[in-house]
Amino acid sequence: MPRSAARRAGSPFTGLGPVFMKELSDHLSSIRMLVLTLFVIVFGALPVGFALQDLRNVVVSDPYLFLRIFTVTPERVGLSFILALNFIIPLMAIGLGFDSVNSEFNRRTLSRVLSQPIYRDALLLGKFLGGLTTLAVALVALWLIVLGSGLLLLGLPPRGVEVARGVGFLIVAIAYGGVWLAVAMLFSVIFRSTATSALCALGLWLFFFILWPMIASAITIGFAPAQVTSIDQYVAIQELGLALQRLSPGTLFSEAVVGLLNPETRTLGFMLPQQMRGAIPEAPLPLDQSLILIWPQLTGLVAGMIVVFAVAYIVFQREEVRA
Amino acid sequence: MADNVIEARGLLKLYGSQRAVDAIDLDIHRGEIFGLLGPNGAGKTTTILMMLGLTEISGGTVEVLGFNPVREPLEVKRRVGYLPDSVGFYDHMTARENLLYTARLLAIPRSQAGRRIMEALESVKLADVADKRVATFSRGMRQRLGIAEIVMKQAEVAILDEPTSGLDPHATFELLEMIRGLKKAGVAVLLSSHLLDRVQSVCDRVALFNKGKIALMGSVVQLANQVLGAGHPFLVEAEGADVAAALRGVEGVQTVVPEGEGAWRVMADRDVRAAAAERIVSTGGSLTRLADLQPSLEEVYTRYFQEARHAA
Numbered sequence: 069m070p071r072s073a074a075r076r077a078g079s080p081f082t083g084l085g086p087v088f089m090k091e092l093s094d095h096l097s098s099i100r101m102l103v104l105t106l107f108v109i110v111f112g113a114l115p116v117g118f119a120l121q122d123l124r125n126v127v128v129s130d131p132y133l134f135l136r137i138f139t140v141t142p143e144r145v146g147l148s149f150i151l152a153l154n155f156i157i158p159l160m161a162i163g164l165g166f167d168s169v170n171s172e173f174n175r176r177t178l179s180r181v182l183s184q185p186i187y188r189d190a191l192l193l194g195k196f197l198g199g200l201t202t203l204a205v206a207l208v209a210l211w212l213i214v215l216g217s218g219l220l221l222l223g224l225p226p227r228g229v230e231v232a233r234g235v236g237f238l239i240v241a242i243a244y245g246g247v248w249l250a251v252a253m254l255f256s257v258i259f260r261s262t263a264t265s266a267l268c269a270l271g272l273w274l275f276f277f278i279l280w281p282m283i284a285s286a287i288t289i290g291f292a293p294a295q296v297t298s299i300d301q302y303v304a305i306q307e308l309g310l311a312l313q314r315l316s317p318g319t320l321f322s323e324a325v326v327g328l329l330n331p332e333t334r335t336l337g338f339m340l341p342q343q344m345r346g347a348i349p350e351a352p353l354p355l356d357q358s359l360i361l362i363w364p365q366l367t368g369l370v371a372g373m374i375v376v377f378a379v380a381y382i383v384f385q386r387e388e389v390r391a
Numbered sequence: 392m393a394d395n396v397i398e399a400r401g402l403l404k405l406y407g408s409q410r411a412v413d414a415i416d417l418d419i420h421r422g423e424i425f426g427l428l429g430p431n432g433a434g435k436t437t438t439i440l441m442m443l444g445l446t447e448i449s450g451g452t453v454e455v456l457g458f459n460p461v462r463e464p465l466e467v468k469r470r471v472g473y474l475p476d477s478v479g480f481y482d483h484m485t486a487r488e489n490l491l492y493t494a495r496l497l498a499i500p501r502s503q504a505g506r507r508i509m510e511a512l513e514s515v516k517l518a519d520v521a522d523k524r525v526a527t528f529s530r531g532m533r534q535r536l537g538i539a540e541i542v543m544k545q546a547e548v549a550i551l552d553e554p555t556s557g558l559d560p561h562a563t564f565e566l567l568e569m570i571r572g573l574k575k576a577g578v579a580v581l582l583s584s585h586l587l588d589r590v591q592s593v594c595d596r597v598a599l600f601n602k603g604k605i606a607l608m609g610s611v612v613q614l615a616n617q618v619l620g621a622g623h624p625f626l627v628e629a630e631g632a633d634v635a636a637a638l639r640g641v642e643g644v645q646t647v648v649p650e651g652e653g654a655w656r657v658m659a660d661r662d663v664r665a666a667a668a669e670r671i672v673s674t675g676g677s678l679t680r681l682a683d684l685q686p687s688l689e690e691v692y693t694r695y696f697q698e699a700r701h702a703a
Contacts, residue, residue: 078465086495094483176479180537183443183473184496185465389445390436 076187083186084194091198095164101202104160108210111156115149116214118142120221132352134226135233135329137218149214150237150325154318155277157241158248160206162269164199165252167262169384174262179389192384196253196377203245211238229355236328236359243369244321248273250376257384276316284312299340306338314365317372324365327358336361394421396548396579397442401451404437404603411437413603414451419548419581424574426590427583428692429600435583436476438600439550442581443473456547469497472541472578476552478533482526486517486536489525493540511543515569531562538569541578549573551582555589567593587688597688599695606695615686618695623662628654628680629671637674641666656684 095101119140123133130136141148169192172178182188211234219225226234251272255265288309296302313319323336331352334344353361397419404412412434419425427435440446442455444464452459458466480489487508494504512518515535520528528536534554541549551570555563570593573580584590590597591611599607599614607614622645627634630653638647638655643663648656657667664681671678 077463082465083496083498086492089495090492175482176475176477177481179440179445179475180473180478180480180540181496182445183468183471183475184493185469185498186496187465390440 078185078187080187080189081193082190083184084190084197087186087191087194088198088201091168091195092201095198095202096205100163101206104163105206105209108156108160108206109213111152112149112210112214115142115145115147115152116217118145119149120217123222131227132230132331133222133224134218134230135331137214137222138234138237139326139329150322150329153241153325154322155273157203157207157245157321158273158277158318161199161203161245161248162252162266162273164202165196165249166256166266166269168195168199168253169256170260170262170265171256173260182389188384189381192253192257192381196249199249199253200242200246203249204242207238207241207245232355233328233331233358236362237325240321240324240328240362240366240369243366243373244317246373247317247369247376250373250380254376254380254383257380257387276318280316281313284309284315287312303338303340310338314368317369320365320368320372324362324369327362327365331355331358333358333361336365395419396421397453397455397581399438399442399451399453402438402441402448402453403450404434404441404446405449410603412441415603415605417598417605417608419579420596421579422574422577423595424570424580424582424593426594426597427581427600428585428587428590428597428688429606430585433600434603435600436552439473439552439581439583442550443468443471470547472544472546472549474534474537474541474549474551474554477530477557478537480525480528480533480536483524485522485524486512486528486539487521489536490540490543494543497544499543507543507545508539511539514542514572515539516565529562531558531566534558534562534566535569538566538573541573542576546578548579548581551580553584554582555584555586563589587692591688599692601696601699606699607691611688611691612686614688614691618691618698619686620658622658622660624656624658624684624686625664625667626650626654626656626680626682626684627667627671627678629676629678631676633674634671634676637670637676638667641670653679 116137119137119142122140122142123136126133138149141151169178172181181191215226215234248269252265252269255268256262259265259268288305291308292305293301296305314323327333327336332350334347334353395418397417399415399417401414401416402412403410403414415434415438417438427438429435437446441448442453442460444460444467448461455467456470458470460467480486481492484492490508490511491504494508499507509518509521512521515538517532517535517539520532525533525536554570555566558566567589570580570582582590582594594611596608596610597614598605607617609617627638634653635647635649635655638644638657641659641663643659643661644657644667645660646658650656662683664683668678668681
């Protein structure tokens with residue numbers, strides 16, 4: 069076959085800039101974006117507002133008071149800000165990505181755009197980066213709103229290290245959004261119908277959010293021996309359960325976020341009491357140690373994003389452009 | 392490369408074991424309008440997509456303006472304008488914004504883009520709706536916007552896939568005028584269609600597709616001679632005398648076939664209409680109509696496929 073020997077001439081990124089700019093401006097000016105933003109603000113404001121009320125009554129001095137806005141579970145809502153984000157971010161990402169390729173197909177713009185001097189690479193990557201940037205803009209805005217209301221209502225500025233941990237949290241959140249954006253785009257490449265692709269992406273999200281924890285523990289129990297005879301066996305079972313849980317991007321996100329925003333976190337895995345010997349309870353870790361702690365989680369999220377995007381890319385390359 | 396803008400040799404496309412395009416040879420000359428004709432599913436669109444590098448080639452070669460669409464698709468797509476079958480634009484954007492996006496993809500400098508877009512829109516008579524959203528456009532206007540895109544691109548070759556399908560007669564007429572305009576500007580036009588009589592009027596040469604193969608290729612007159620046989624057909628409508636007998640007596644007439652009440656279709660080896668009229672009148676008949684029958688592509692097409700079916 070001639071194509072196997074053929075090498076394409078020209079950069080795969082030709083035209084990436086215009087595609088990216090168009091996607092970004094389309095997203096930012098769309099009504100869908102407005103709805104998603106409203107949704108995020110309502111869901112984000114609720115826990116933050118109650119958390120702030122609770123925190124104002126705290127009397128003990130807490131060096132990381134500012135970070136508690138994100139992590140504290142207010143008594144009246146039972147939903148912390150990071151837990152809210154854990155399920156809002158996928159929804160936003162799916163909302164931005166579920167129709168990115170198949171809508172071009174259905175509007176019959178795909179073959180016209182691809183007949184311009186660009187490769188499919190540039191089109192897909194431009195769409196992905198446009199969506200990711202939109203998501204990042206929304207998250208940064210949300211983050212700044214939380215920071216600002218914290219300043220106003222707590223009446224004290226965050227320390228440098230708290231801001232640094234907050235920025236780390238933002239990066240983890242964007243990577244988490246990227247995973248779901250890639251998933252949504254994958255479905256938009258696979259399915260010609262936008263409704264089907266939205267349904268599949270949302271289905272996968274619900275699966276990971278609701279069913280996967282149950283399935284993971286069921287599998288763990290299935291693998292566990294009837295009688296646990298040694299501590300090693302016990303540890304092995306626990307680690308299997310954790311490994312299964314971590315296949316869900318939501319788990320990776322919440323672990324990384326807890327590691328960053330709760331400086332007291334020493335481990336994200338399973339630990340025996342004797343391993344804790346000598347540790348000073350409630351003593352916060354320095355930032356670099358926290359970063360080392362969450363590094364695998366962040367890497368996992370970024371790797372997941374790249375893998376899913378790569379699959380979408382391969383499927384898209386093979387797709388016929390004609391109707 | 393001589394004067395060919397597109398050269399295909401043994402071009403092949405397989406979908407599984409099915410030969411969608413079966414080893415075709417095709418040359419498109421500079422500055423001509425070439426029609427790819429054939430029923431739906433005959434392989435016209437697939438051929439076009441292979442020329443643009445938008446679908447993989449299973450065998451053979453194709454060169455567009457000296458470039459290989461498989462290895463150098465960007466060079467091909469920079470120089471070739473493509474109007475897909477029922478073209479789509481971004482509905483939420485205006486005509487101008489849609490073209491501006493294309494201009495950016497083409498890396499046309501900002502300083503030139505505005506002027507080139509307006510000129511292109513003027514050439515297809517869309518300048519007054521340049522800032523209207525494309526959602527409000529009719530199908531004909533969208534097709535014209537597609538032509539404007541090709542004009543703006545300053546393409547050397549325009550490939551139009553079913554440009555007139557679904558248009559009303561007036562919109563079709565306007566579009567064909569614009570296609571002639573492209574030719575006048577020195578653009579080679581390759582268009583595909585299953586609407587024969589419309590295409591006949593603009594095409595210099597045509598290729599008739601059948602099941603992935605080019606059955607016939609040449610100018611309309613050449614094809615007519617090839618399929619219908621050489622000769623001058625004409626139609627006679629008359630009353631009174633024994634017209635058929637009178638016509639048979641005219642020198643040069645080969646066949647006289649009745650075509651309904653008081654009408655005959657005559658085939659002669661040269662133009663014998665004057666003699667035929669004289670003969671009918673002199674035998675006491677009253678001539679009501681005498682019409683030269685131009686060889687129509689429709690007829691060529693129908694006859695060809697009838698014969699192809701009989702042969703099979």
